[in-house]
Amino acid sequence: MSIKEFFLLTLLAVATTDLTAMEQSDALTTDAKVEVRVNSTLYAFEQLPTLAEVLEPVALKQQWYWPASKLFRLNTVSLEPQRQVLLTKLQHIASNSTPEQQNVLLALQAEVSGWQLAERVLITVDYDLARIAPAKNPRFTPGTYQLLLNERPSYLSFVGAISSSVRLAYQPATSLNEYIKNIRLSSFADTANLYVVKPNGEVVKAGVQLWQSSQLQPEPGAMVIIPFQVGWLSDEMAEINELLITLAVNRVY
Amino acid sequence: MQKNAFTLSLLAIACNAAFAANAQSSWQLSAAKPSQAVHGGVGLIQVPTARMADEGSVSLNYTDNNEYRFWSVSIQLFPWLETSARYTDVRTRLYSDSPGFSNDQTLKDKGLDVKFRVWQESNYTPEVAIGLRDFGGTGLFESEFVSLSKKLGAFDFHLGMGWGYLGAAGNITNPFCEVRQSFCERPGGISGQGGKIEFRKFFKGAASLFGGVDYQTPWQPLTLKLEYEGNNYVNDAAGELPQNSRWNFGASYRWQDLTFDLNYQRGNTVGFGVHYAFNMHSANQIKIKPAPVAVSADRSQHPASINFNTLTTNLYYNAAFLPKTIHVANNEFIIHGTSFAYRDDNEATERVGRIIASQLPEHIKTIRVVEHANNLVQVEKVIDVDAFVSAVAYQELQPDIRSTYVRQQPDENSLSIVEVPEYKGFYTGAEVFWVQSFGNPEYFYMYQGGLYLGAGYRFNSDFSLAATGKLTVLENFDKFNFKVDAIESRLPRVRTFVREYVTRSKFGMENMYGHWQKEIAPAVFAQAYAGYLETMFGGAGAEVLYRPVDSTFSFGFDLNYVRQRSYEDDFSFFDYKTLTGHFNIYWQPSFLPDTRLTFNIGQFLAKDKGVNFDFAKRFDSGIIVGGYAAITDASSADYGEGSFTKGFYISIPFDLFSVKPAKGRGRIPWVPIGRDGGQPLNRPIKLIDITEQRSPFFD
Numbered sequence: 001m002s003i004k005e006f007f008l009l010t011l012l013a014v015a016t017t018d019l020t021a022m023e024q025s026d027a028l029t030t031d032a033k034v035e036v037r038v039n040s041t042l043y044a045f046e047q048l049p050t051l052a053e054v055l056e057p058v059a060l061k062q063q064w065y066w067p068a069s070k071l072f073r074l075n076t077v078s079l080e081p082q083r084q085v086l087l088t089k090l091q092h093i094a095s096n097s098t099p100e101q102q103n104v105l106l107a108l109q110a111e112v113s114g115w116q117l118a119e120r121v122l123i124t125v126d127y128d129l130a131r132i133a134p135a136k137n138p139r140f141t142p143g144t145y146q147l148l149l150n151e152r153p154s155y156l157s158f159v160g161a162i163s164s165s166v167r168l169a170y171q172p173a174t175s176l177n178e179y180i181k182n183i184r185l186s187s188f189a190d191t192a193n194l195y196v197v198k199p200n201g202e203v204v205k206a207g208v209q210l211w212q213s214s215q216l217q218p219e220p221g222a223m224v225i226i227p228f229q230v231g232w233l234s235d236e237m238a239e240i241n242e243l244l245i246t247l248a249v250n251r252v253y
Numbered sequence: 254m255q256k257n258a259f260t261l262s263l264l265a266i267a268c269n270a271a272f273a274a275n276a277q278s279s280w281q282l283s284a285a286k287p288s289q290a291v292h293g294g295v296g297l298i299q300v301p302t303a304r305m306a307d308e309g310s311v312s313l314n315y316t317d318n319n320e321y322r323f324w325s326v327s328i329q330l331f332p333w334l335e336t337s338a339r340y341t342d343v344r345t346r347l348y349s350d351s352p353g354f355s356n357d358q359t360l361k362d363k364g365l366d367v368k369f370r371v372w373q374e375s376n377y378t379p380e381v382a383i384g385l386r387d388f389g390g391t392g393l394f395e396s397e398f399v400s401l402s403k404k405l406g407a408f409d410f411h412l413g414m415g416w417g418y419l420g421a422a423g424n425i426t427n428p429f430c431e432v433r434q435s436f437c438e439r440p441g442g443i444s445g446q447g448g449k450i451e452f453r454k455f456f457k458g459a460a461s462l463f464g465g466v467d468y469q470t471p472w473q474p475l476t477l478k479l480e481y482e483g484n485n486y487v488n489d490a491a492g493e494l495p496q497n498s499r500w501n502f503g504a505s506y507r508w509q510d511l512t513f514d515l516n517y518q519r520g521n522t523v524g525f526g527v528h529y530a531f532n533m534h535s536a537n538q539i540k541i542k543p544a545p546v547a548v549s550a551d552r553s554q555h556p557a558s559i560n561f562n563t564l565t566t567n568l569y570y571n572a573a574f575l576p577k578t579i580h581v582a583n584n585e586f587i588i589h590g591t592s593f594a595y596r597d598d599n600e601a602t603e604r605v606g607r608i609i610a611s612q613l614p615e616h617i618k619t620i621r622v623v624e625h626a627n628n629l630v631q632v633e634k635v636i637d638v639d640a641f642v643s644a645v646a647y648q649e650l651q652p653d654i655r656s657t658y659v660r661q662q663p664d665e666n667s668l669s670i671v672e673v674p675e676y677k678g679f680y681t682g683a684e685v686f687w688v689q690s691f692g693n694p695e696y697f698y699m700y701q702g703g704l705y706l707g708a709g710y711r712f713n714s715d716f717s718l719a720a721t722g723k724l725t726v727l728e729n730f731d732k733f734n735f736k737v738d739a740i741e742s743r744l745p746r747v748r749t750f751v752r753e754y755v756t757r758s759k760f761g762m763e764n765m766y767g768h769w770q771k772e773i774a775p776a777v778f779a780q781a782y783a784g785y786l787e788t789m790f791g792g793a794g795a796e797v798l799y800r801p802v803d804s805t806f807s808f809g810f811d812l813n814y815v816r817q818r819s820y821e822d823d824f825s826f827f828d829y830k831t832l833t834g835h836f837n838i839y840w841q842p843s844f845l846p847d848t849r850l851t852f853n854i855g856q857f858l859a860k861d862k863g864v865n866f867d868f869a870k871r872f873d874s875g876i877i878v879g880g881y882a883a884i885t886d887a888s889s890a891d892y893g894e895g896s897f898t899k900g901f902y903i904s905i906p907f908d909l910f911s912v913k914p915a916k917g918r919g920r921i922p923w924v925p926i927g928r929d930g931g932q933p934l935n936r937p938i939k940l941i942d943i944t945e946q947r948s949p950f951f952d
Contacts, residue, residue: 042340046322048648050647051650071650078719121650121651122651123650123651134547134646134647135647137647138647138648138649138650138651138652139550139647139648139649139650140650141648141650142650192376209376210404210405210406211374211376211403211404212404213285213376213404213469214283215281216281217281
């Protein structure tokens with residue numbers, strides 16, 4: 001079984017557990033102030049809940065890996081315009097470039113159009129912390145949310161200037177340089193300016209060239225953005241890279 | 254002579270505690286940092302490289318290689334600018350031939366280096382830096398260089414070209430000499446009276462290529478170095494030094510904040526060094542603070558009346574806020590007071606807000622905190638209570654406390670409807686001072702320490718009388734071999750009698766003056782003072798300053814008529830009188846982060862006219878590094894040694910050495926040579942200092 005398959009199975013398993021856990025799924029009461037979809041199960045709250053209250057029904061059901069949990073707001077800012085700008089730009093550049101570049105750009109275009117996007121709420125989601133520290137147990141404001149809980153991810157994902165997005169098995173105490181060796185980079189990948197979107201949403205810059213001395217060990221579940229080399233005369237690629245990072249942070253996955 | 258008071262309070266001892274707290278903020282393995290060269294500043298052994306330390310990094314260095322000893326400080330002010338200051342001890346030469354003047358002290362020389370990064374490393378290009386070593390004019394090691402560095406895995410390769418000391422061997426033709434004849438020969442001598450930047454010498458004379466490699470061993474603390482230098486040591490300050498090889502090699506071993514060097518130079522000399530490094534951005538101190546008062550989200554449960562006893566006790570002990578008066582009206586809560594300990598204004602405001610909000614009945618929607626300091630109303634913080642409570646009680650997912658209040662010019666209403674009691678009566682105070690001077694003929698380090706004992710009477714918020722006595726406790730100034738220097742001065746001796754003043758008596762009157770101050774219009778502050786204003790001058794003066802709240806720009810002027818005080822007793826005067834004053838501009842430009850530029854344009858004490866320019870850079874820990882230079886119409890010949898007034902300083906918040914929150918700072922100055930030109934009056938009070946809270950730069 002490949003890592004990809006294994007992960008898919010795990011996801012399915014997670015989803016099934018949740019569906020059985022809550023029957024009211026998708027049966028919404030109209031006066032609910034806060035709706036939180038935890039993985040695939042919808043919870044409605046008439047009173048504004050705190051984070052601990054939202055987590056309470058699901059927290060102990062599985063061995064959730066809190067550092068990789070993510071919260072998104074579904075009813076606010078749409079990232080669709082930004083996605084469209086990126087897709088158009090990719091299309092535009094692809095239309096007048098080499099076949100190799102074209103493949104990469106179109107693969108990325110297909111990848112990004114498949115993403116589910118929502119505004120990421122950059123807070124720590126941790127049931128234990130929420131129960132002991134008031135600062136880590138904020139109250140939800142009215143709206144619709146998506147909360148993703150995972151068991152400890154066993155992979156890192158790589159997106160950007162590569163022929164197709166890939167997932168590599170996470171290896172403890174391994175620096176980014178080691179992972180990159182296993183990736184088939186395109187010739188216009190900028191490996192001196194990689195961006196690592198940590199599972200908590202933070203973006204860290206890292207480089208894996210010989211002249212770069214820092215060693216970054218990505219966390220399980222991190223998404224590594226491999227940017228395109230920025231040309232001397234055009235900043236179009238720089239805009240693509242920037243959009244890609246923004247969308248990656250707000251990607252529901 | 255440097256002169257300034259800074260509290261010695263455990264400074265030396267606490268140094269360790271404060272900076273050792275530079276804990277790793279991440280579990281990621283940190284990259285090996287570039288190490289310091291023998292002369293101070295990042296480099297190999299003798300030669301500099303293009304590498305830069307982390308921004309905010311300070312390295313205190315001591316290195317020794319037989320003939321020379323170097324003490325240096327290297328500061329990375331910006332990611333692209335490294336500055337170093339150095340004292341050199343030449344063991345083989347005496348300070349002067351006259352033992353009566355300089356005892357048996359060996360020759361000391363000071364030097365300044367700068368290095369600019371002009372190109373950052375990338376996949377195909379190296380990092381490139383241009384630097385000046387010992388560019389002050391009388392430098393023993395005066396050189397210019399261009400250096401390139403390229404890293405390949407564990408190896409960091411360096412190649413450079415040096416002129417002057419670094420290029421003395423002349424192993425290559427000076428490329429500029431090919432272009433222009435005048436670059437073939439390096440002019441000798443110094444311009445003016447030294448201390449000037451010798452542009453006319455730059456990149457002239459013999460040039461050499463130099464280079465080398467840093468090797469990061471698999472054992473992380475250890476780095477090995479190999480270099481080829483471009484100096485032949487024929488015309489060294491220590492005399493001609495034998496050189497068996499141009500290759501030098503060495504090793505650096507890192508242990509916590511310390512680095513130890515061992516090297517073998519010139520094929521015949523063993524050298525060693527010790528470096529202590531800390532970072533001014535990340536330096537911090539563990540604090541013992543009371544827990545912030547909890548605020549319940551639901552204010553409808555609060556009793557209708559406020560318990561002022563609890564409120565004021567909490568304000569004092571939890572928020573370090575001394576309330577002057579409180580007024581509750583309609584839906585507003587107005588409080589006047591002084592914040593006395595929390596250096597971070599956001600934290601201070603949050604604490605005050607929490608204490609008040611935790612008791613506030615639901616119908617009160619606004620808190621107005623009017624902050625006083627130095628008997629002036631400084632700033633008003635208007636807190637939107639509902640938003641504030643929602644944020645501090647975590648009623649939203651991403652609370653932002655700072656957005657729930659505004660800092661503004663105090664509102665007329667907040668001032669007029671509240672009766673604020675005037676401060677009046679006697680007051681006293683004591684402050685420790687430490688005056689030090691490096692590089693003197695008698696002894697390298699001379700110092701004087703003691704207490705400033707202050708007392709005064711305040712009639713009201715505007716008017717007061719103040720006096721300060723100076724009590725010397727600890728000094729070696731009694732070892733002075735001469736008082737008034739023998740150098741002929743063409744300017745009035747406004748500052749060079751300094752040794753007379755500081756040694757006259759163990760107890761003396763430092764100042765005694767009447768003082769008036771007022772905010773005469775919104776954001777316009779004025780003061781006037783008369784009496785004995787400072788150690789060397791007395792007279793009268795006035796100042797006006799326009800300083801809006803949280804503005805990056807403020808300006809004003811001061812004007813003083815002063816007469817020189819006698820150094821023979823406390824109260825009499827000499828004949829010298831002068832009018833001195835400046836137009837003052839304070840600016841924090843947006844293109845230089847955390848930087849304040851100060852321009853004082855006007856007439857100085859010796860009646861010379863010109864501008865004093867001050868540059869101050871603030872780091873995240875609150876440490877400020879600054880430098881200034883006064884350029885006036887006094888010629889360098891009139892000025893004497895050093896050619897013009899310049900100095901450097903580091904200002905350190907006491908908070909970094911205290912486990913309790915504290916305001917206040919100590920300033921450690923370094924003035925290479927103090928002469929009479931470009932000297933301002935040390936006004937006893939400056940408006941820019943006492944209105945600091947309006948647009949904080951220091952804190």
